[in-house]
Amino acid sequence: MKKLLLTRAFPEANIAAARARYDVTVRDMSEGLTASEANTALKEYDAILTTLGDQFSAEAFEGDLRCGVLANFGVGYNHIDADAAKAAGVAVSNTPNVVTDATADIGMTLILSTCRRAGEGERLVRADKWTGWGPTEMLGTHVTGKTVGIVGMGRIGQAVARRCHYGFEMPVIYFNRSRKDVDFPATQVDTLADLMGQADIVVVTVPGGGSNTNLIDATALAAMKPRGIFVNIARGDVVDEDALIAALQAGQIAGAGLDVFVKEPIVPDAFRAMENVVLLPHLGTAALEVREAMGQMALDNIIAWHEGRPLPQGV
Structure with missing residues:
Protein backbone atom coordinates (compact mmCIF):
# COMPACT_ATOMS: atom_id res chain seq x y z
CA MET A 1 0.00 0.00 0.00
CA VAL A 99 -12.00 27.89 -4.21
CA THR A 100 -13.19 30.59 -6.60
CA ASP A 101 -16.55 31.62 -5.15
CA ALA A 102 -15.49 31.31 -1.51
CA THR A 103 -12.45 33.52 -2.06
CA ALA A 104 -14.47 36.04 -4.05
CA ASP A 105 -16.99 36.18 -1.20
CA ILE A 106 -14.19 37.11 1.20
CA GLY A 107 -13.13 39.79 -1.27
CA MET A 108 -16.61 41.30 -1.04
CA THR A 109 -16.53 40.94 2.76
CA LEU A 110 -13.36 43.01 2.87
CA ILE A 111 -14.64 45.61 0.41
CA LEU A 112 -17.79 46.17 2.44
CA SER A 113 -16.11 45.93 5.85
CA THR A 114 -13.35 48.37 4.95
CA CYS A 115 -15.51 50.87 3.10
CA ARG A 116 -18.25 50.89 5.73
CA ARG A 117 -15.88 50.70 8.72
CA ALA A 118 -17.55 47.53 9.97
CA GLY A 119 -14.57 46.23 11.94
CA GLU A 120 -14.10 49.56 13.67
CA GLY A 121 -17.82 49.80 14.37
CA GLU A 122 -18.02 46.35 15.90
CA ARG A 123 -15.04 47.08 18.15
CA LEU A 124 -16.79 50.27 19.26
CA VAL A 125 -19.95 48.39 20.21
CA ARG A 126 -18.10 45.55 21.95
CA ALA A 127 -16.09 48.04 23.99
CA ASP A 128 -19.34 49.76 25.07
CA LYS A 129 -18.06 53.05 23.64
CA TRP A 130 -20.89 53.69 21.17
CA THR A 131 -22.71 56.85 22.23
CA GLY A 132 -25.58 56.55 19.77
CA TRP A 133 -26.50 57.37 16.20
CA GLY A 134 -25.49 60.74 14.81
CA PRO A 135 -25.69 62.39 11.37
CA THR A 136 -21.91 62.51 10.98
CA GLU A 137 -20.84 59.52 13.08
CA MET A 138 -18.84 56.63 11.58
CA LEU A 139 -19.07 57.94 8.01
CA GLY A 140 -17.52 55.52 5.57
CA THR A 141 -17.32 55.03 1.82
CA HIS A 142 -20.48 54.27 -0.16
CA VAL A 143 -19.83 51.12 -2.22
CA THR A 144 -22.60 51.03 -4.82
CA GLY A 145 -21.53 52.70 -8.02
CA LYS A 146 -17.85 53.02 -7.14
CA THR A 147 -15.24 51.96 -9.70
CA VAL A 148 -13.52 48.71 -8.75
CA GLY A 149 -10.11 47.81 -10.16
CA ILE A 150 -9.17 44.13 -10.33
CA VAL A 151 -5.47 43.27 -10.43
CA GLY A 152 -5.32 39.86 -12.13
CA MET A 153 -8.43 38.83 -14.07
CA GLY A 154 -8.29 35.09 -13.53
CA ARG A 155 -11.10 32.95 -12.10
CA ILE A 156 -11.16 34.70 -8.73
CA GLY A 157 -10.73 38.17 -10.20
CA GLN A 158 -13.66 37.60 -12.54
CA ALA A 159 -15.81 36.25 -9.70
CA VAL A 160 -15.14 39.39 -7.64
CA ALA A 161 -15.80 41.59 -10.67
CA ARG A 162 -19.14 39.90 -11.39
CA ARG A 163 -20.26 40.42 -7.81
CA CYS A 164 -19.27 44.07 -7.99
CA HIS A 165 -20.90 44.70 -11.37
CA TYR A 166 -24.15 42.77 -10.96
CA GLY A 167 -24.58 43.20 -7.22
CA PHE A 168 -23.38 46.74 -6.64
CA GLU A 169 -23.59 48.40 -10.07
CA MET A 170 -19.86 49.10 -9.97
CA PRO A 171 -17.95 49.97 -13.15
CA VAL A 172 -15.17 47.37 -13.48
CA ILE A 173 -11.66 48.00 -14.76
CA TYR A 174 -8.86 45.45 -14.67
CA PHE A 175 -5.16 45.01 -15.23
CA ASN A 176 -3.87 41.73 -16.58
CA ARG A 177 -0.42 41.13 -18.05
CA SER A 178 -1.95 39.40 -21.08
CA ARG A 179 -5.06 40.27 -23.05
CA LYS A 180 -8.12 38.89 -21.26
CA ASP A 181 -11.65 39.01 -22.60
CA VAL A 182 -14.54 38.56 -20.18
CA ASP A 183 -18.26 37.95 -20.66
CA PHE A 184 -19.53 40.92 -18.64
CA PRO A 185 -19.02 44.69 -18.85
CA ALA A 186 -15.41 45.48 -17.88
CA THR A 187 -12.54 47.50 -19.32
CA GLN A 188 -8.95 46.31 -19.46
CA VAL A 189 -6.41 49.06 -18.78
CA ASP A 190 -2.88 49.08 -20.15
CA THR A 191 -0.83 49.47 -16.98
CA LEU A 192 -1.01 48.83 -13.26
CA ALA A 193 -0.55 52.57 -12.68
CA ASP A 194 -3.62 53.27 -14.83
CA LEU A 195 -5.70 50.91 -12.72
CA MET A 196 -4.42 52.19 -9.37
CA GLY A 197 -5.16 55.77 -10.39
CA GLN A 198 -8.64 55.24 -11.80
CA ALA A 199 -10.16 52.81 -9.27
CA ASP A 200 -11.93 53.79 -6.07
CA ILE A 201 -11.42 50.27 -4.74
CA VAL A 202 -8.49 48.05 -5.76
CA VAL A 203 -8.72 44.27 -5.30
CA VAL A 204 -5.64 42.09 -5.84
CA THR A 205 -6.20 38.49 -6.99
CA VAL A 206 -2.96 37.51 -8.76
CA PRO A 207 -0.95 34.37 -7.87
CA GLY A 208 1.83 34.86 -5.34
CA GLY A 209 5.57 34.53 -5.84
CA GLY A 210 7.77 35.01 -8.86
CA SER A 211 7.35 38.24 -10.78
CA ASN A 212 4.31 39.12 -8.66
CA THR A 213 6.38 39.52 -5.48
CA ASN A 214 5.97 43.13 -4.29
CA LEU A 215 3.87 43.88 -7.37
CA ILE A 216 1.99 46.38 -5.22
CA ASP A 217 4.86 48.62 -4.11
CA ALA A 218 5.22 52.24 -3.01
CA THR A 219 4.97 53.46 -6.60
CA ALA A 220 1.73 51.57 -7.23
CA LEU A 221 0.19 52.76 -3.97
CA ALA A 222 1.21 56.37 -4.68
CA ALA A 223 -0.95 56.26 -7.82
CA MET A 224 -4.12 55.53 -5.81
CA LYS A 225 -6.77 58.10 -5.00
CA PRO A 226 -6.59 59.64 -1.50
CA ARG A 227 -9.98 58.06 -0.73
CA GLY A 228 -8.95 54.78 -2.32
CA ILE A 229 -9.53 51.43 -0.62
CA PHE A 230 -7.03 48.58 -1.07
CA VAL A 231 -8.00 44.90 -0.70
CA ASN A 232 -5.69 41.87 -0.91
CA ILE A 233 -7.10 38.32 -1.22
CA ALA A 234 -4.15 37.00 -3.25
CA ARG A 235 -0.96 36.20 -1.33
CA GLY A 236 0.85 38.33 1.20
CA ASP A 237 4.07 38.56 -0.80
CA VAL A 238 2.26 40.33 -3.65
CA VAL A 239 2.27 43.48 -1.49
CA ASP A 240 5.21 45.42 -0.07
CA GLU A 241 3.81 45.54 3.46
CA ASP A 242 6.16 48.33 4.60
CA ALA A 243 5.01 50.48 1.68
CA LEU A 244 1.35 49.77 2.44
CA ILE A 245 1.84 50.63 6.12
CA ALA A 246 3.56 53.89 5.16
CA ALA A 247 0.76 54.80 2.74
CA LEU A 248 -1.91 54.16 5.37
CA GLN A 249 -0.08 55.98 8.15
CA ALA A 250 0.45 59.00 5.91
CA GLY A 251 -3.21 59.12 4.93
CA GLN A 252 -2.18 58.53 1.32
CA ILE A 253 -5.07 56.05 0.95
CA ALA A 254 -8.23 55.69 3.02
CA GLY A 255 -8.05 52.09 4.15
CA ALA A 256 -7.13 48.47 3.49
CA GLY A 257 -8.74 45.06 3.85
CA LEU A 258 -6.32 42.15 4.15
CA ASP A 259 -6.89 38.39 4.28
CA VAL A 260 -3.25 37.45 3.65
CA PHE A 261 0.14 38.51 4.99
CA VAL A 262 3.81 38.04 4.09
CA LYS A 263 4.80 36.04 7.19
CA GLU A 264 1.56 34.37 8.23
CA PRO A 265 0.46 34.04 10.98
CA ILE A 266 2.62 37.03 11.96
CA VAL A 267 0.79 40.29 11.30
CA PRO A 268 2.71 43.58 11.61
CA ASP A 269 1.78 45.53 14.74
CA ALA A 270 1.31 48.63 12.59
CA PHE A 271 -1.66 47.05 10.82
CA ARG A 272 -3.31 46.12 14.12
CA ALA A 273 -2.84 49.65 15.42
CA MET A 274 -4.80 51.27 12.58
CA GLU A 275 -8.59 51.44 12.78
CA ASN A 276 -8.92 51.83 9.00
CA VAL A 277 -7.44 48.39 8.33
CA VAL A 278 -9.63 45.26 8.36
CA LEU A 279 -7.66 42.11 9.17
CA LEU A 280 -8.84 38.54 8.53
CA PRO A 281 -6.94 35.31 9.35
CA HIS A 282 -6.73 33.96 5.77
CA LEU A 283 -10.42 33.05 5.60
CA GLY A 284 -10.59 32.88 1.80
CA THR A 285 -11.69 29.24 1.59
CA ALA A 286 -12.74 28.75 5.22
Missing part, protein backbone atom coordinates in the same frame (compact mmCIF):
# COMPACT_ATOMS: atom_id res chain seq x y z
CA LYS A 2 1.31 3.44 -0.93
CA LYS A 3 2.38 5.70 1.92
CA LEU A 4 0.62 9.08 1.97
CA LEU A 5 1.49 12.02 4.20
CA LEU A 6 -1.10 14.65 5.06
CA THR A 7 0.87 17.66 6.28
CA ARG A 8 -2.07 18.99 8.34
CA ALA A 9 -5.20 17.66 9.98
CA PHE A 10 -7.45 18.17 6.98
CA PRO A 11 -11.26 17.70 7.26
CA GLU A 12 -12.29 14.32 8.62
CA ALA A 13 -14.06 13.39 5.38
CA ASN A 14 -10.80 13.83 3.48
CA ILE A 15 -8.78 11.84 6.00
CA ALA A 16 -11.31 8.99 5.86
CA ALA A 17 -11.27 8.97 2.05
CA ALA A 18 -7.47 8.89 2.03
CA ARG A 19 -7.30 6.06 4.57
CA ALA A 20 -9.67 3.99 2.44
CA ARG A 21 -6.95 3.77 -0.21
CA TYR A 22 -3.58 4.47 1.38
CA ASP A 23 -1.36 4.02 4.41
CA VAL A 24 -1.93 7.51 5.80
CA THR A 25 0.10 9.54 8.25
CA VAL A 26 -1.53 12.75 9.50
CA ARG A 27 0.83 15.44 10.73
CA ASP A 28 -1.43 17.17 13.24
CA MET A 29 0.54 20.41 13.65
CA SER A 30 -0.30 24.01 12.83
CA GLU A 31 3.21 24.87 11.65
CA GLY A 32 4.20 23.94 8.12
CA LEU A 33 7.06 21.68 7.15
CA THR A 34 10.49 23.28 7.13
CA ALA A 35 12.59 22.70 4.01
CA SER A 36 14.55 20.02 5.88
CA GLU A 37 11.37 18.29 7.04
CA ALA A 38 9.96 18.52 3.52
CA ASN A 39 13.08 16.84 2.16
CA THR A 40 12.72 14.01 4.70
CA ALA A 41 9.05 13.60 3.80
CA LEU A 42 9.87 13.40 0.08
CA LYS A 43 12.29 10.57 0.87
CA GLU A 44 9.87 8.63 3.10
CA TYR A 45 6.45 8.90 1.40
CA ASP A 46 5.06 7.94 -2.00
CA ALA A 47 2.66 10.90 -2.08
CA ILE A 48 2.15 14.06 -0.04
CA LEU A 49 -0.99 16.16 0.38
CA THR A 50 0.52 19.55 1.17
CA THR A 51 -0.65 23.10 1.74
CA LEU A 52 0.38 26.69 2.43
CA GLY A 53 3.26 26.98 4.90
CA ASP A 54 5.07 23.79 3.84
CA GLN A 55 8.46 24.83 2.49
CA PHE A 56 9.00 22.74 -0.63
CA SER A 57 11.82 24.97 -1.82
CA ALA A 58 14.56 23.83 -4.18
CA GLU A 59 16.63 22.34 -1.34
CA ALA A 60 13.69 20.13 -0.34
CA PHE A 61 14.08 18.19 -3.61
CA GLU A 62 17.73 17.25 -3.12
CA GLY A 63 18.84 13.63 -2.96
CA ASP A 64 17.09 10.37 -3.84
CA LEU A 65 13.37 10.89 -3.45
CA ARG A 66 10.60 8.35 -3.02
CA CYS A 67 7.68 10.73 -3.53
CA GLY A 68 6.03 10.91 -6.93
CA VAL A 69 3.35 13.54 -6.37
CA LEU A 70 2.70 16.68 -4.33
CA ALA A 71 -1.03 17.40 -4.28
CA ASN A 72 -1.47 20.94 -3.04
CA PHE A 73 -4.52 21.80 -0.92
CA GLY A 74 -5.17 25.27 -2.35
CA VAL A 75 -4.98 27.06 -5.66
CA GLY A 76 -1.81 28.99 -4.78
CA TYR A 77 1.37 26.93 -4.75
CA ASN A 78 4.13 29.51 -4.40
CA HIS A 79 5.43 27.53 -1.40
CA ILE A 80 6.43 24.80 -3.88
CA ASP A 81 9.36 25.23 -6.26
CA ALA A 82 7.54 23.72 -9.22
CA ASP A 83 10.65 23.72 -11.43
CA ALA A 84 12.69 21.86 -8.81
CA ALA A 85 9.83 19.39 -8.37
CA LYS A 86 9.67 18.75 -12.10
CA ALA A 87 13.43 18.26 -12.31
CA ALA A 88 13.21 15.73 -9.47
CA GLY A 89 10.36 13.85 -11.18
CA VAL A 90 7.72 14.91 -8.66
CA ALA A 91 4.34 15.86 -10.15
CA VAL A 92 2.49 18.84 -8.64
CA SER A 93 -1.22 19.64 -8.63
CA ASN A 94 -3.44 22.30 -7.07
CA THR A 95 -7.15 22.88 -6.43
CA PRO A 96 -8.54 25.60 -8.72
CA ASN A 97 -12.25 26.20 -9.38
CA VAL A 98 -13.50 24.88 -6.03
CA ALA A 287 -16.06 26.96 4.76
CA LEU A 288 -16.31 23.24 5.51
CA GLU A 289 -17.87 22.23 2.19
CA VAL A 290 -15.22 24.20 0.32
CA ARG A 291 -12.34 22.69 2.29
CA GLU A 292 -13.78 19.19 1.82
CA ALA A 293 -14.03 19.80 -1.93
CA MET A 294 -10.42 20.99 -1.97
CA GLY A 295 -9.27 17.91 -0.11
CA GLN A 296 -11.15 15.57 -2.44
CA MET A 297 -9.72 17.30 -5.50
CA ALA A 298 -6.21 16.96 -4.10
CA LEU A 299 -6.83 13.28 -3.34
CA ASP A 300 -8.24 12.72 -6.84
CA ASN A 301 -4.94 13.97 -8.25
CA ILE A 302 -3.01 11.56 -6.04
CA ILE A 303 -5.24 8.70 -7.20
CA ALA A 304 -4.70 9.70 -10.83
CA TRP A 305 -0.93 9.64 -10.30
CA HIS A 306 -1.18 6.24 -8.58
CA GLU A 307 -3.19 4.83 -11.48
CA GLY A 308 -0.81 6.21 -14.08
CA ARG A 309 -3.21 8.84 -15.44
CA PRO A 310 -2.49 12.52 -16.08
CA LEU A 311 -3.17 14.71 -13.07
CA PRO A 312 -6.55 16.44 -13.64
CA GLN A 313 -5.23 19.64 -12.00
CA GLY A 314 -1.54 19.26 -12.72
CA VAL A 315 0.48 22.48 -12.78
